């Protein structure tokens with residue numbers, strides 16, 4: 001195993017032919033790989049990277065658990081996974097590490113022709129190799145959530161007709177059981193082996209590696225397994241608004257999306273991402289992994305999010321005022337609850353540690369937030385401490401990212417910015433016609449999904465004329481052309497006594513109350529008003545302690561209503577209050593309001 005080591009892309013080698021570094025200013029899209037040609041699929045990017053690696057030392061692409069892995073190392077593991085899948089010998093359980101690691105040119109081996117391959121692994125080099133190996137074999141990757149309970153796993157695996165589940169020892173017991181119930185095969189992912197870290201030893205050990213890479217390129221060029229329009233990925237929606245649906249993305253859609261993100265947020269090969277999100281969701285998979293890899297950045301996985309771990313990693317990156325280590329983190333992206341937790345962690349630090357943490361965080365290039373609405377108090381506090389105004393953006397499983405606040409220019413609180421390059425949007429009213437007011441957001445983008453898996457009727461109903469996808473989100477545009485997300489039409493938009501209210505707007509206000517730490521607003525059925533506004537509140541820790549001692553609630557409905565009077569129109573003020581210890585959130589930190597409503601109304 002290669003020791004954890006700084007990537008050497010900043011190193012100026014003596015032998016200039018060993019390492020090509022794009023001149024600064026050379027435009028960024030895939031600049032590490034392409035000088036003019038435009039890739040059709042992500043695998044073209046991989047091939048170009050390998051070509052470069054055959055004549056140069058390939059620097060670090062992924063770091064995980066104190067190991068560093070180059071693209072070539074990940075791809076050679078992907079290649080053995082591909083052979084394994086194509087040879088169809090997965091019926092017998094293969095022990096970890098016993099995959100055929102040499103390159104086989106097996107003319108009899110089958111292209112998988114779109115067979116679905118489930119991938120269950122924590123964020124790791126093995127996960128990345130699993131996805132690339134699936135693509136190399138002509139299969140469709142289906143990343144499955146580690147947090148899924150068995151019933152949900154069964155639903156997703158049966159729904160997508162998974163042929164083989166690739167997983168690691170950690171999940172072997174559960175996945176073997178589930179695979180057997182779905183008549184799928186189970187196979188262990190081989191460990192990605194990492195080679196020598198420095199150029200000298202690489203040159204010493206070099207011939208084998210270069211030989212391997214040349215063979216990989218040959219194989220990849222020989223056998224074209226898929227076209228741009230072919231399915232590459234099925235991601236399951238979180239099920240916030242119904243049963244999870246399989247969203248099919250094509251190779252072409254994936255490459256378009258990573259190009260869009262690279263361009264908008266100026267990802268480059270000098271970036272190093274600290275990644276602590278799940279990989280079965282677009283935020284973690286595209287924003288945090290595929291787009292950075294495309295740009296040649298390093299992705300460092302922290303598979304289990306840890307508040308102390310994140311702050312510490314930033315402090316290690318920028319140890320003293322102004323100094324920066326070679327493997328310094330430059331990019332971070334998270335959901336709002338991650339930032340809430342980081343702020344809570346910050347508050348428990350002593351003054352010296354706070355100063356060091358804030359100063360380190362300040363030096364990252366970019367910090368982003370999304371997947372659900374970023375509460376204003378969190379954004380404000382984060383900016384006061386770290387100097388970063390979080391870049392909030394809007395996305396969805398079906399088109400990945402569509403709207404974003406700018407990298408340069410004004411990032412407006414409470415908005416998600418403007419459409420990303422090459423993304424078109426329009427708002428339609430209840431009559432289906434375009435409107436300038438509040439309405440449903442529709443998106444047309446090169447990254448739009450192909451279809452819902454095995455659901456042609458639902459797919460058809462989700463599009464309007466001209467190929468715009470109906471998001472189900474209510475939005476409006478402010479005076480500067482920035483988009484404001486009012487929420488899911490069927491979960492966040494409440495109909496109270498004839499008024500249509502946005503739960504997100506009310507949540508944003510309630511979160512400013514000093515005792516409110518988290519909150520969720522939803523409409524509950526009412527015979528007089530249609531719906532009433534119900535607020536579920538988690539109070540701040542200190543208050544809760546006082547409360548426990550005094551046996552009195554941290555806040556009463558009357559107190560909340562009194563406080564709200566100056567901030568909300570009378571019909572928006574909650575008429576029901578529930579105080580909970582925490583909110584039931586999924587892996588992406590989202591509350592399933594439909595399920596909560598069902599629970600509270602029964």
Ligand SMILES: Nc1ncnc2c1ncn2[C@@H]1O[C@H](COP(=O)(O)OP(=O)(O)OP(=O)(O)O)[C@@H](O)[C@H]1O
Pocket residue numbers: 237238239240241242243244245369370371372373374392393394395396397398416471473485487488590
């Ligand atoms: N910055 C943001 N602000 C507010 N809402 C956001 C933001 N980013 C994403 N969202 C919400 O997340 C939704 C997309 O998330 P995702 O595709 O995971 O679906 P889901 O709601 O979690 O699950 P399902 O599609 O199964 O209902 C968007 O439609 C929008 O409602």
